[in-house]
Structure formats: C-alpha cells, structure tokens
Amino acid sequence: MADFYLKRGDTSPSLEATLTEFDGTDDVAIDLTGASVVFSMTTMGGTVIVSRKSVAIVTALNGQVRYDWESGDTAMPGTFKAEFEVTLPSGKIVSFPNTESIVIKILEDLA
Numbered sequence: 001m002a003d004f005y006l007k008r009g010d011t012s013p014s015l016e017a018t019l020t021e022f023d024g025t026d027d028v029a030i031d032l033t034g035a036s037v038v039f040s041m042t043t044m045g046g047t048v049i050v051s052r053k054s055v056a057i058v059t060a061l062n063g064q065v066r067y068d069w070e071s072g073d074t075a076m077p078g079t080f081k082a083e084f085e086v087t088l089p090s091g092k093i094v095s096f097p098n099t100e101s102i103v104i105k106i107l108e109d110l111a
Contacts, residue, residue, distance in 0.1 A: 002105035008077045009109060011069040015039070019063040019084060019096040029063030030096075034089035039067040041082035041104060049073065049080060080104045 004015055019037075020027040037057060041050040050073050058064040065084060081101035086094050 002079065002103045004102065004104045005107065006069070006074050006104070007107050007109040008074060010074055011071065014069065015067040015082075015102075015104075016058070017065055017084065017096070017102075019065060019086065021094075021096075021098070029061075030086065030094075032057050032060040032063055032065070032086065035060070036087045037065050038085050039082065040085065041073070041080050044079055044081060049076065050082070052085070055084060074106050077106045077108045080106065 019030045019032070021030055022028075035057070037055040038052040039050060039055050040048070040052055042048050053067070053070070056066045056068065058066050067084075080103070082104050083101055084096045086096065088094065
C-alpha cells in the first residue's frame with residue numbers, strides 16, 4: 001500500500017510531511033530552524049527519478065515540509081520510494097523517515 005498517490009503527469013497535490021524522530025517515548029517533530037531539506041525519489045529498483053531537489057520548510061519548529069512536484073517528476077507510472085534529507089545547522093545529515101521509505105504510487109492517467 002502506498003503512502004501517497006498521483007496520476008502520471010500530475011504536479012498537484014504537493015507532498016507534505018511532518019518530519020519526526022523517536023525520543024525514546026514518542027515521535028516528536030524535528031526542529032528545522034536553520035536547516036535545509038531536499039527530496040529524493042527512486043524506482044523500487046533504485047533508478048533515480050528525483051535527486052536532491054529543494055523542499056519548502058512550511059513550519060520549522062513543527063518539522064513541516066512540502067515538496068512541490070516539477071514537470072517530469074511524475075512522468076513514469078509505477079511504485080517509487082522516497083525520502084527527505086535534512087542538513088542540520090551543525091552540518092550533520094539525517095534522513096526521514098529513517099525506519100523505512102515513503103512509498104509513492106503514480107497511476108496511469110486515462111488520456
């Protein structure tokens with residue numbers, strides 16, 4: 001089952017997410033203040049479709065981000081895996097989600 005669905009060629013809706021990490025008790029939003037975020041997506045076999053494209057930070061304190069699809073990102077139907085990569089102000093890098101990948105399904109359109 002996919003986490004996010006689109007039809008081939010669609011660039012809306014944007015992919016929105018709240019980036020969280022486990023603090024030992026619960027999932028908590030990561031503070032993105034001063035951070036930068038990129039998005040990558042590959043086929044299930046590992047062929048790169050989207051490589052490290054910039055992501056909008058919607059609400060830094062709450063870890064909310066948005067990837068706005070660009071023309072060509074959704075040109076090929078299929079099932080894909082994706083992730084957000086955060087570069088923290090310290091220069092350290094962390095990927096989200098870190099326990100699995102986001103599964104994106106791009107369906108054939110009718111025309």
